[in-house]
Amino acid sequence: MSVELETKIYQRGNKLNLILLVKEMLIDLYQSRFLAKQLAKRDISSSYRQSFLGIIWAFITPITTALVWIFINSSGAVSLEDTGVPYPVFVFTGTLLWSVLTESINMPITATREAKGLLSKINFPKEALILSGVYKILFNSTFKILLLVFFFIYFQILPTVALLWMPLTFLILIAFGVMVGLWLTPLGMLYNDVAKVIGMALRFIMYITPVVYTIPKDGLMKTLMELNPLTPILLINRNIILGLDINYLNYFFVLTAITVPLLLLALVIYRVSIPVIVERLSA
Amino acid sequence: MEKEVLVKVEGLSKKFCKSLKKSLKYGIHDLAANLMGKPTSDDLRPDEFWALKDINFELRRGECLGLIGHNGAGKSTLLKILNGLINPDHGKVTMRGRVGALIELGAGFNPILSGRENIYNNGAILGFTKQEIEDKVEEIIDFAEIREFIDMPVQNYSSGMRVRLGFAVAAQMEPDVLIIDEVLAVGDVGFVTKCFKQIDYILPNTAVIFVSHSMPMVSRISSHILLMEKGLIEYYGTDVSLGISEYYGKFTNTTQNVLLDDRAISDLKLIVKNGNKISWNENFDFKITFVNQKLEFIPTCL
Numbered sequence: 001m002s003v004e005l006e007t008k009i010y011q012r013g014n015k016l017n018l019i020l021l022v023k024e025m026l027i028d029l030y031q032s033r034f035l036a037k038q039l040a041k042r043d044i045s046s047s048y049r050q051s052f053l054g055i056i057w058a059f060i061t062p063i064t065t066a067l068v069w070i071f072i073n074s075s076g077a078v079s080l081e082d083t084g085v086p087y088p089v090f091v092f093t094g095t096l097l098w099s100v101l102t103e104s105i106n107m108p109i110t111a112t113r114e115a116k117g118l119l120s121k122i123n124f125p126k127e128a129l130i131l132s133g134v135y136k137i138l139f140n141s142t143f144k145i146l147l148l149v150f151f152f153i154y155f156q157i158l159p160t161v162a163l164l165w166m167p168l169t170f171l172i173l174i175a176f177g178v179m180v181g182l183w184l185t186p187l188g189m190l191y192n193d194v195a196k197v198i199g200m201a202l203r204f205i206m207y208i209t210p211v212v213y214t215i216p217k218d219g220l221m222k223t224l225m226e227l228n229p230l231t232p233i234l235l236i237n238r239n240i241i242l243g244l245d246i247n248y249l250n251y252f253f254v255l256t257a258i259t260v261p262l263l264l265l266a267l268v269i270y271r272v273s274i275p276v277i278v279e280r281l282s283a
Numbered sequence: 284m285e286k287e288v289l290v291k292v293e294g295l296s297k298k299f300c301k302s303l304k305k306s307l308k309y310g311i312h313d314l315a316a317n318l319m320g321k322p323t324s325d326d327l328r329p330d331e332f333w334a335l336k337d338i339n340f341e342l343r344r345g346e347c348l349g350l351i352g353h354n355g356a357g358k359s360t361l362l363k364i365l366n367g368l369i370n371p372d373h374g375k376v377t378m379r380g381r382v383g384a385l386i387e388l389g390a391g392f393n394p395i396l397s398g399r400e401n402i403y404n405n406g407a408i409l410g411f412t413k414q415e416i417e418d419k420v421e422e423i424i425d426f427a428e429i430r431e432f433i434d435m436p437v438q439n440y441s442s443g444m445r446v447r448l449g450f451a452v453a454a455q456m457e458p459d460v461l462i463i464d465e466v467l468a469v470g471d472v473g474f475v476t477k478c479f480k481q482i483d484y485i486l487p488n489t490a491v492i493f494v495s496h497s498m499p500m501v502s503r504i505s506s507h508i509l510l511m512e513k514g515l516i517e518y519y520g521t522d523v524s525l526g527i528s529e530y531y532g533k534f535t536n537t538t539q540n541v542l543l544d545d546r547a548i549s550d551l552k553l554i555v556k557n558g559n560k561i562s563w564n565e566n567f568d569f570k571i572t573f574v575n576q577k578l579e580f581i582p583t584c585l
Contacts, residue, residue, distance in 0.1 A: 038407035
């Protein structure tokens with residue numbers, strides 16, 4: 001045989017070379033595009049084929065949250081500060097962006113859980129699961145953005161030049177969420193508690209993130225919100241969409257700069273952890 | 284000339300844990316150790332046991348290893364390690380070339396989607412490119428013999444049809460190493476024959492590892508036998524019939540064969556008088572001879 005065969009060696013304590021691992025991970029990620037697309041297509045078409053309301057399920061939570069707050073605000077039960085745009089637009093943008101963020105944070109654990117059966121039977125590039133999750137988030141986001149466009153037209157809000165940055169900041173939002181979720185995945189696969197804690201924590205964190213109201217001028221809430229890394233991620237996106245003043249740009253840059261290396265590292269850890277997880281789940 | 288070695292297993296061992304809580308805790312330890320690049324220890328922690336212990340074998344292109352043993356002997360664990368799904372705790376596994384695994388047919392099938400859509404899902408998971416699937420989709424449908432139902436949701440397929448479709452997709456792989464785990468049990472005779480024909484066709488260029496509880500199937504395609512028992516190798520060699528008879532020998536521990544349990548009776552022979560031929564509805568004479576190891580005095584016959 002003149003052709004050199006690809007050789008795989010499995011032994012304990014494989015030498016961990018970070019650069020090599022990142023390289024292998026990126027190659028697998030690149031090569032798993034078709035698989036990722038196919039998995040996303042499979043999940044999307046199967047979930048909508050067995051549903052009447054279909055894509056509407058993607059917005060039901062953000063819209064109901066928004067409606068509750070519109071009601072609270074208009075009834076005067078809570079007095080909120082002026083947001084600079086009509087409150088319904090403000091709150092819809094907030095809840096829709098928040099829903100994309102929470103979807104991104106939850107995605108790695110959910111996607112890996114759903115593929116548990118596959119993972120213990122077939123050897124395929126695991127990165128495909130994450131990539132397919134990102135595809136699904138992007139698919140759902142398209143409809144959420146279309147909904148926003150509809151609100152813009154209804155409330156006659158003119159887009160500004162800043163909107164051109166939106167694809168970039170929106171991708172950063174997704175990448176940040178996926179990164180956070182990926183760090184929690186190895187532990188979350190072993191213990192169910194992790195996914196539950198994330199779900200509960202996010203419900204509280206929403207109130208220290210300016211989703212349905214702006215950052216107050218002073219007080220403990222202001223300090224908490226300004227420390228919360230989700231604040232700049234969400235705020236920059238919303239203010240770009242609504243053409244409002246951009247604040248917390250430095251914090252946003254810092255977060256963007258650390259998201260990329262942390263995401264790569266999380267993907268490598270994910271890759272290394274899967275065999276240990278599969279062993280514990282199927283043993 | 285002998286062909287090249289594609290699978291090489293040296294001193295392979297793997298431990299498992301009997302308690303779920305402890306297993307999860309060890310999982311965390313192993314995760315941490317793995318990420319630090321530290322090797323796992325050779326000592327068993329509380330509640331652990333060796334699911335595989337010191338497994339060694341080699342397999343060359345064109346050879347077929349029949350992997351047999353009782354439930355829980357460690358066959359599936361061995362396959363998972365060979366397939367790279369879990370890491371060994373000790374020893375080394377070297378796999379050369381493209382590895383195809385028929386461990387579960389129809390992996391990635393979604394019940395709501397049609398057979399045709401699922402060919403793409405399954406194919407993608409098995410590592411085909413989009414182009415490869417598009418080129419082979421007609422061939423796959425024909426091989427599975429379900430053209431009439433190909434656009435029906437897979438949830439309405441019978442289990443046999445699902446296996447057919449799954450095998451048809453997997454049969455398009457051109458692997459260097461093929462791992463088959465008990466997947467042909469559901470198909471009807473015609474389809475199983477067809478599967479074997481396909482395996483025969485790729486065998487000369489492939490190293491096959493075949494797991495089955497059906498000894499006729501094993502003896503039909505294997506050139507080597509690896510008999511496992513409780514994680515250890517009981518027999519490894521090219522004498523297929525010896526391996527299989529040792530496998531059957533394991534059943535002597537069951538109550539039906541209690542006569543042979545303590546090996547008191549050996550060299551049991553059945554001799555039929557007129558040339559070993561027995562015809563239906565005809566009397567025949569036979570003679571049984573055996574050696575009774577525990578015999579202390581000659582019993583009197585009536």
